[in-house]
Amino acid sequence: MKILFDFLPIALFFGMFKYAEGEREWAAAMGTEWLGFMVAGGVVGPAEAPVLLATVVVILATIAQIVWLKGSGRQVDKMLWVSLGLVTLLGGATIYFHSESFIKWKPTVLYWVMGGALLIGQLVFKKNGIRSLMGAQMRLPDAVWLRVNLSWVAFFTAMGFINLWVAYSFSTSTWVNFKLFGGLGLMFAFVAVQAIYLNKYMTDKDGAA
Helix, strand or coil: CHHHHHHHHHHHHHHHHHHHHHCHHHHHHHHHHHHCCCCCCCCCCCCCHHHHHHHHHHHHHHHHHHHHHHHCCCCCCHHHHHHHHHHHHHHHHHHHHCCCHHHHHHHHHHHHHHHHHHHHHHHCCCCCHHHHHHCCCCCCCHHHHHHHHHHHHHHHHHHHHHHHHHHHHCCHHHHHHHHHHHHHHHHHHHHHHHHHHHHHHHHHHHHHC
């Protein structure tokens, strides 16, 4: 369920973009009415309206996530705070400059921040971030934990580059599709491959028990 919660802002971004893409005149009118005071020139055109409205939705959705977690007494992950900071900064620049380029960088920066945090934790602080998250669920040799941690570093690094490739090699509509379906699909595929790799260690543990 957590992964669905994490992907909720992306799903809402996708939904607003697709609706506004099919109703560009409406989107331009709404964008000018709602965002005119925030954008350079005060007018939102039909071409940029879908991504601007979708950007507003993803900012509000991320804020709502944090408010809900705080209100229910739950801990807010550090990465969610980082995501809020990035989507506010880059999303704000997207809205003001009428440029989708800024918001397209957000997934890449977030992927690289997560990968960098895992790598720095391992090399500098001698702390395996993945082991901290999953250590209660399984016991693995130290060498395997290291490989798992570094595999996530590699995955996040690769995802950052893939996002930029899609963002600047294809249309914005294609990038929005990839942002939801491609990102989620690659994540599931990576987790599935890793589960197959770790299965023998989990089996050994069960057998020993």
